[in-house]
Amino acid sequence: MPKVLVSDPIDQAGIDILSQVAQVDVNTGLSAAELVRIIPEYDALMIRSGTQVTKEIIEAGNLLKIIGRAGVGVDNVDVPAATRKGIVVVNSPEGNTIAAAEHAIAMMLSMSRHIPEANASVKSGKWERNRFIGVEVYKKTLGIVGLGKIGSHFAASAKAMGMKLLAYDPFISAERAEQLGCRLVELELLMRESDYITLHIPKTPETKHLINAEVLSKMKPTARIINCARGGIIDEAALAEAIKEGKIAGAAIDVYEHEPLEADSPLRSVGQNIVLTPHLGASTAEAQVNVAIDVAEQIRDVLLGLPARSAVNIPGIFPDSIEKLKPYLQLAETLGNLVSQLAGGRVDYLNVQLQGELANNQSQPVVVAALKGLLSQALRERVNYVNASIEAKERGIRVVETRDASIRDYTGSLHLMAKGTLGEHTVTGAVLGENEIRITSVDDFPVNVSPTHHMLFTLHRDMPGIIGKIGSQLGSFNVNIASMQVGRKIVRGDAVMVLSLDDPLPEGILAEIIKVPGIRDAYTVNL
Ligand SMILES: NC(=O)C1=CN([C@@H]2O[C@H](COP(=O)(O)OP(=O)(O)OC[C@H]3O[C@@H](n4cnc5c(N)ncnc54)[C@H](O)[C@@H]3O)[C@@H](O)[C@H]2O)C=CC1
Numbered sequence: 001m002p003k004v005l006v007s008d009p010i011d012q013a014g015i016d017i018l019s020q021v022a023q024v025d026v027n028t029g030l031s032a033a034e035l036v037r038i039i040p041e042y043d044a045l046m047i048r049s050g051t052q053v054t055k056e057i058i059e060a061g062n063l064l065k066i067i068g069r070a071g072v073g074v075d076n077v078d079v080p081a082a083t084r085k086g087i088v089v090v091n092s093p094e095g096n097t098i099a100a101a102e103h104a105i106a107m108m109l110s111m112s113r114h115i116p117e118a119n120a121s122v123k124s125g126k127w128e129r130n131r132f133i134g135v136e137v138y139k140k141t142l143g144i145v146g147l148g149k150i151g152s153h154f155a156a157s158a159k160a161m162g163m164k165l166l167a168y169d170p171f172i173s174a175e176r177a178e179q180l181g182c183r184l185v186e187l188e189l190l191m192r193e194s195d196y197i198t199l200h201i202p203k204t205p206e207t208k209h210l211i212n213a214e215v216l217s218k219m220k221p222t223a224r225i226i227n228c229a230r231g232g233i234i235d236e237a238a239l240a241e242a243i244k245e246g247k248i249a250g251a252a253i254d255v256y257e258h259e260p261l262e263a264d265s266p267l268r269s270v271g272q273n274i275v276l277t278p279h280l281g282a283s284t285a286e287a288q289v290n291v292a293i294d295v296a297e298q299i300r301d302v303l304l305g306l307p308a309r310s311a312v313n314i315p316g317i318f319p320d321s322i323e324k325l326k327p328y329l330q331l332a333e334t335l336g337n338l339v340s341q342l343a344g345g346r347v348d349y350l351n352v353q354l355q356g357e358l359a360n361n362q363s364q365p366v367v368v369a370a371l372k373g374l375l376s377q378a379l380r381e382r383v384n385y386v387n388a389s390i391e392a393k394e395r396g397i398r399v400v401e402t403r404d405a406s407i408r409d410y411t412g413s414l415h416l417m418a419k420g421t422l423g424e425h426t427v428t429g430a431v432l433g434e435n436e437i438r439i440t441s442v443d444d445f446p447v448n449v450s451p452t453h454h455m456l457f458t459l460h461r462d463m464p465g466i467i468g469k470i471g472s473q474l475g476s477f478n479v480n481i482a483s484m485q486v487g488r489k490i491v492r493g494d495a496v497m498v499l500s501l502d503d504p505l506p507e508g509i510l511a512e513i514i515k516v517p518g519i520r521d522a523y524t525v526n527l
C-alpha cells in the first residue's frame with residue numbers, strides 16, 4: 001500500500017479519501033531535518049502553508065510521486081525541483097477563494113471601524129464610544145491589485161457596498177475588468193487614487209516587494225492597504241514606517257514575509273492603525289473541507305495512476321480536456337517511443353503534427369506525451385508528464401509542433417518526424433472508435449497495425465519470396481509471428497514490413513535479417 005505523509009493540519013474529509021488507497025500518517029510540526037529524514041518512505045506529501053517543501057526534502061523523496069498543497073499558493077514548494085524530479089505538484093485553485101475574499105473584506109471593515117481595539121477595550125471593562133470613530137467604505141475607491149478569482153469576488157462584494165473600483169492586473173483585458181465593474185489602470189494611478197488597496201496576486205520574483213517605500217509614498221494619507229495574498233509582496237519595514245509617520249492611514253495584514261511573524265517584526269509595534277491576523281484567509285470550515293477533498297482526491301488519483309486535475313507543473317493539461325485527449329496521449333506516447341526506436345541513436349529534432357479533428361485541440365499535452373514516449377528508451381520510468389519537456393530541452397531536442405486539420409484519413413491522427421544522428425524517421429497513428437490505437441504509417445508507407453509489445457519493422461524491396469525468408473529466419477530463432485503486414489506505395493518498389501511477435505527478438509537476429517537479399521534495414525521495437 002502506498003504511504004502518504006500529511007505534514008500540516010488537514011480536514012478529516014481529506015484523510016478519509018486518502019485512507020481508501022494509502023496508509024496515511026499525519027505528522028505535523030516536523031522540522032526540515034525531520035522531514036528530510038522520513039520523506040524517503042512516502043509516495044505522497046500533503047501540506048498547507050506551514051510546511052516549506054525545500055529542494056533538500058524533494059531530493060530525499062525518492063518514492064514521491066505527488067505533493068498536494070491544500071490551498072492556492074504553491075510558493076512554499078520548490079516547484080522547479082519537484083518538476084525536475086518528475087513529482088507532480090497539485091493545488092486547490094478554487095477551494096478557498098470565497099474564504100480568502102471574505103477575510104479581506106472583513107479586514108477592510110474591521111480596520112475602518114477599529115473593531116479589534118474596540119473589542120479589546122470593552123473586554124477590558126471600558127466604554128469608549130468617542131475613541132473609535134471610523135470611516136465608511138460606501139462611495140470610497142477600492143484599488144484591487146490582481147483581478148483573479150479572489151480579486152473578482154472582492155470586486156463583486158465591494159460593488160454591492162457602493163464602492164468605486166479600480167484594478168491593476170497586467171494579465172487581464174480591460175473588457176474583463178469592465179464586466180467586473182472595475183476600471184483597469186496602471187499601478188501608480190491605483191495607488192494615488194484609491195482609499196483602500198487590496199492585494200490578490202501570487203508571490204513571484206516579480207511581485208516581491210512590489211509595494212515598497214516608493215510605491216507606498218504614492219498613497220493618500222487617508223488610504224489603507226490590505227494584504228491577504230502573500231507575505232513579502234509588501235516591504236514590511238517600509239509599511240510600518242509609512243503608518244507610524246502618518247503617510248498612510250492604516251493596514252490590515254494576514255500574511256507575512258516570515259511566518260510565524262517574528263517577535264521583533266516592525267509590524268507588531270505599529271499600534272492601533274494596523275490589524276494583524278495569523279494567515280487566516282483560508283481558515284473557514286467550508287474552505288478547509290473544500291481544499292482537503294480537492295487535493296486528497298488528486299493524490300488518490302495520481303497514486304492510482306490517473307491524471308490530476310489541477311497540476312501546477314504539468315504543462316497545459318486542463319481537467320475538461322483530459323478525458324477527451326486520453327487516447328491521443330496514449331497514442332502520442334506510443335508513437336514517440338516507436339519513432340525513437342526506429343531512429344536508434346540520439347534524436348535532435350521532433351516534429352509533432354496534429355491532424356484532422358485533433359488539430360483543433362490543445363496541443364501541449366500531446367507534445368508532452370510524445371516527448372515522454374521519445375525519452376522513455378533513454379530514461380525509462382524516470383521520465384513522466386512532469387519532466388518530459390525539461391528533459392527534452394536539456395538534451396537539446398528541438399521540438400516543433402504543427403497542425404493540419406485538412407488531413408482527414410481518420411477523425412484525428414498524429415504524425416511524428418524525428419531527426420537524429422542516424423537519420424530521419426516518420427510514424428503516423430490514429431485512434432479508432434473510443435480508444436483503439438493504430439499505427440497508420442511508417443516512414444510514409446501506409447500500414448494499419450495495432451502496437452504490440454514486441455515488433456519487427458523492416459525496410460525492404462517489395463519482391464517475391466522476401467516475406468517467406470524473414471518468416472524462416474524468425475522460425476529458426478523460435479520466434480512466433482502474431483501478425484504481419486506490408487506497406488508499399490508501388491508494386492516491387494520500396495516497402496515496409498511490420499511484424500507483431502509473440503516473443504522478444506533474441507540477440508543477433510537483426511544482423512541475420514539484414515543479410516537477407518532485398519532487406520535495406522531492420523528495427524526491433526519493444527512498446
Ligand atoms: N491568505 C490566505 O490564506 C490565502 C491567500 N491566497 C493567495 O491569494 C493570491 C490570489 O489567489 P487567486 O485569486 O486564487 O489567484 P488567481 O490566480 O486567480 O489570481 C491572481 C491574479 O493576479 C494577477 N497577477 C499576477 N501577477 C501580477 C502582477 N505582477 N501584478 C498584478 N497582477 C498580477 C494574475 O493575472 C491573476 O489575475 C495567491 O497568492 C494566493 O496564494 C489564496 C487563498 C488563501
Ligand SMILES: O=C(O)CCC(=O)C(=O)O
Pocket residue numbers: 048049050070071072073074096279281282283
Ligand atoms: O493553508 C492555508 O491555510 C493558507 C491558504 C493559502 O494561503 C493559500 O491557499 O494560498
